[in-house]
Amino acid sequence: MKVIVAEEFFVTEEKKEVKKKRKKKKVSSESDIIVLDHVSKSYESGSPALDDISLRIKKGEFVFIVGDSGSGKSTMIKLLLRELKATEGNIRVLGYDLNRIRHRKIPQFRRNIGIVFQDFRLLKDRNVYENVAFAQRIVQTPTKLMKKNVPAVLASVGLAGKYKAKPKQLSGGEQQRVALARALVNEPTLLLCDEPTGNLDPKNSWEIMNMLDEINKSGTTILVVTHNKEIVNEMKKRVITLKKGVIISDEEEGAYIDED
Amino acid sequence: MRISTLFYTIRQGFRNIFRNKMYSLASVATITACLFLFGVIYAIVMNLQNMVHTAEEGVSVTVFFQEDTSEERIKEIGDLLVKRVEVSKVVYVSADEAWESFKEDYLGEYADGFTENPLEGSQNYEIYLSDVSMQNSLVTYLQSIPEVRKVNQSQVTADTLTGLNSLIGYISVGIVVILLGVSIFLISNTVTIGINVRREEITIMKYIGATDFFVRSPFVIEGIIIGLVGAAIPLGIIYFVYNNVVDYVLNRFSILTSLLDFLPVSVIFDTLLPVSLGIGVGIGFIGSFVTVRKHLRV
Numbered sequence: 001m002k003v004i005v006a007e008e009f010f011v012t013e014e015k016k017e018v019k020k021k022r023k024k025k026k027v028s029s030e031s032d033i034i035v036l037d038h039v040s041k042s043y044e045s046g047s048p049a050l051d052d053i054s055l056r057i058k059k060g061e062f063v064f065i066v067g068d069s070g071s072g073k074s075t076m077i078k079l080l081l082r083e084l085k086a087t088e089g090n091i092r093v094l095g096y097d098l099n100r101i102r103h104r105k106i107p108q109f110r111r112n113i114g115i116v117f118q119d120f121r122l123l124k125d126r127n128v129y130e131n132v133a134f135a136q137r138i139v140q141t142p143t144k145l146m147k148k149n150v151p152a153v154l155a156s157v158g159l160a161g162k163y164k165a166k167p168k169q170l171s172g173g174e175q176q177r178v179a180l181a182r183a184l185v186n187e188p189t190l191l192l193c194d195e196p197t198g199n200l201d202p203k204n205s206w207e208i209m210n211m212l213d214e215i216n217k218s219g220t221t222i223l224v225v226t227h228n229k230e231i232v233n234e235m236k237k238r239v240i241t242l243k244k245g246v247i248i249s250d251e252e253e254g255a256y257i258d259e260d
Numbered sequence: 261m262r263i264s265t266l267f268y269t270i271r272q273g274f275r276n277i278f279r280n281k282m283y284s285l286a287s288v289a290t291i292t293a294c295l296f297l298f299g300v301i302y303a304i305v306m307n308l309q310n311m312v313h314t315a316e317e318g319v320s321v322t323v324f325f326q327e328d329t330s331e332e333r334i335k336e337i338g339d340l341l342v343k344r345v346e347v348s349k350v351v352y353v354s355a356d357e358a359w360e361s362f363k364e365d366y367l368g369e370y371a372d373g374f375t376e377n378p379l380e381g382s383q384n385y386e387i388y389l390s391d392v393s394m395q396n397s398l399v400t401y402l403q404s405i406p407e408v409r410k411v412n413q414s415q416v417t418a419d420t421l422t423g424l425n426s427l428i429g430y431i432s433v434g435i436v437v438i439l440l441g442v443s444i445f446l447i448s449n450t451v452t453i454g455i456n457v458r459r460e461e462i463t464i465m466k467y468i469g470a471t472d473f474f475v476r477s478p479f480v481i482e483g484i485i486i487g488l489v490g491a492a493i494p495l496g497i498i499y500f501v502y503n504n505v506v507d508y509v510l511n512r513f514s515i516l517t518s519l520l521d522f523l524p525v526s527v528i529f530d531t532l533l534p535v536s537l538g539i540g541v542g543i544g545f546i547g548s549f550v551t552v553r554k555h556l557r558v
């Protein structure tokens with residue numbers, strides 16, 4: 001009997017300690033934009049896409065996430081946007097607990113995040129101005145403000161003269177700049193870029209990356225998923241390398257790690 | 261919701277309609293067909309009911325008494341009859357009145373030769389029914405009264421009218437229910453097509469942080485507009501065609517003019533207008549709302 005009681009005592013003590021630790025984490029996570037705590041994600045078939053990932057990204061950081069296809073990069077983006085739910089572990093993004101967030105709070109959460117895709121994802125039937133204004137309409141910005149914000153952000157990405165062009169009439173680089181303008185117009189705290197240079201030539205890729213660097217200097221946290229080796233190596237930012245769902249390296253001023 | 265958002269949503273709703281022109285047209289056409297049939301059936305049923313009702317009011321049972329029955333006894337029986345539920349009105353026709361009416365109807369000026377009332381002893385009650393289907397039980401009751409000499413009734417008319425009335429009711433309800441089902445199915449298809457065309461746009465909207473309401477509203481507005489247009493067209497057609505049809509029927513079958521008593525179009529529209537608009541908007545709303553829910557899980 002006594003032994004059992006003692007065991008129970010230890011268990012509760014342990015639990016208390018764990019709770020204390022968690023509380024500490026919460027406090028310290030104030031300056032952390034993204035906190036992944038032993039996160040795993042597995043789909044119904046096959047091995048887990050992400051396996052026991054833990055990482056923190058602080059406010060104002062510029063982080064590359066690299067790895068080849070199947071490494072779990074896309075799954076990571078989907079988890080961060082709460083498009084998917086983690087199978088295990090805790091995810092906190094911008095102070096929201098993504099395991100517990102209510103369905104109707106998700107839009108509110110996503111309004112703090114800008115997103116840029118490899119394939120631009122512009123609305124083909126609408127002109128440049130409308131494509132950017134679209135993001136403002138969704139968050140119900142008053143029309144007056146919208147009429148100021150949209151031209152300003154378009155000017156900042158160097159598209160001041162192209163309001164009326166349809167996406168088809170633009171080059172790939174220009175289209176990605178429209179997409180970037182759309183991501184920025186709502187002034188997000190965090191900017192997620194999923195292979196932003198994947199469809200661009202080197203010149204346009206560098207233009208986009210330099211813009212991202214500028215945006216980062218003004219305080220926006222940026223996370224870029226990419227496998228553009230040259231850019232990663234040259235920019236000397238924090239690099240997190242994923243392989244088969246596991247973080248194999250996380251370095252400040254890191255470099256692209258080759259497979260072999 | 262901001263006013264500008266509301267306008268934007270409505271614009272998007274219209275945009276959807278014009279983007280899938282063919283499907284929008286198909287949906288409008290179905291609802292139009294459905295509500296047109298509904299309207300026609302409604303107009304016919306209303307008119308028939310009105311005619312049946314008028315005819316019902318005219319159906320009467322006539323009771324004659326034994327010659328030696330006293331006036332007091334006849335009055336007593338009259339009082340008893342009035343108290344019965346199926347009886348709406350009892351009219352006493354004295355022998356003189358019966359003769360007057362007979363003279364007028366059949367003899368005209370040739371009646372002058374009669375100095376005495378040949379119909380002496382034919383005083384009677386004309387009994388009007390509130391419910392024709394109760395006629396048989398009333399007749400049985402009347403025949404059980406010993407002073408009653410004879411009961412005249414119009415058996416055929418009563419049965420036919422009752423049967424016709426409920427038959428029309430059942431058939432019309434059946435047709436309308438089937439058509440409503442078809443309409444909802446078609447609206448649902450139209451919206452599904454719209455969603456598939458716009459799936460990418462919806463994905464982007466959700467990434468940017470659009471609420472479910474914001475994503476859903478244009479589709480629901482699309483459905484409602486389709487429903488409204490689909491309701492307005494048949495209402496317009498029925499409104500303008502109704503009087504022409506009535507005139508045509510009255511001219512063509514002029515013999516029946518006394519029997520055919522058509523309702524004015526305004527009476528038909530008192531109910532048809534709100535009900536049709538309600539059904540149109542209703543199926544538009546339900547069709548699109550349910551479909552968006554199913555296909556987006558936004």
